[in-house]
Amino acid sequence: MRSPLKPTAAAVCGTLVLGAALTGCGGVSRADAREITVYSADGLRGARGDGFYDRVFKDYEKKTGIKINLVESGSGAAVQRLVREKANTKADIVVTLPPFVQQAAGKGLLEPYRPKGSEQVAAADKDPDGRWTAVVNNYFCFIYNKQQLQQPPRTWQDLTDARFKNKLQYSTPGVAGDGTAVVVQALHDFGGQGPAMEFLKKLQANNVGPSSSTGQLAPKTDKGELLVANGDVQMNYANMKSMPNQGIFFPAARPGAKPSTFALPYAAGLVRNAPHAAQAKKFLDHLLSPEVQKQVSAVGGGFAARTDIRPTDRNATELAKIMDGVDIFRPDWNDIDKNLSAYLDAWKTATGS
16 A cells, blocks of 8 residues: 555545545445446555546546546555455456455456557566456665665665664555565565564564555655655655655665565456446556556656557656666565465564564
């Protein structure tokens, strides 16, 4: 979960609405309504209403008359909500991060659909059975306060320094996609569950505590309440306009090692028994259209999911600089999906969470 925005009066039924409401508080849906509901991990909506979702939703409504209802939450929370509503589906589309999109597919929550343009998405960034497709590529990262730290921490071990006590926080694994990514990165960098959990146990001495939202950590870091937090490149780069004191970094596994990260794409899928499936399919097509994919970097500060889109805008150039010199590894998402509960249990035991 990543949005720095707090719920407003527009969210009285638990839903942030961009456009008219699809349902009342009683949850009654009209199949013929010219609107769809998207459950999404946060990060693609701008803090000032100028983010990727803001632009795409507004343009789509103007073009088609279809209004988009956006419900933001953590990646894991979005899937949990789909499970709870399985007998009375409210959402049409879910946009979430690995491994939660694989989890949604495995629980039978997604209907196979290959959007137009998905043939241009790399095989690793889409489900072979067509149940989900990346729409915005992204990478795991950490952030630091540039005013109070002249340089970011170079290694994971640096994060255990006493100066970070109660000044470091990462979002909760199993609830937030970026929080789960902390565990995935640690498993890779420390060479397995045992050493990863041993380190996270040590790091807990500096950790402020649980946070269901990664996005809430960005303004805290910008203000200096935190010195270090976890995040992702797209979200943190995009909100630097309103939070300029953030710096993005990637801690190395050990002194002398090269920093690394992994792709953490926003992946979209058609919800099984979606109340407005036909309209949802058209919107998924739109998200992968060349015109929208070119806006991923220019407007959203992210990376296009289509491999045939090679943007040259200022954001794309800056993002390339951020990723320069960082190794990108590919997690075994099948293993993580299969063993996620065990990894999360091990994390809870190690950290006392």
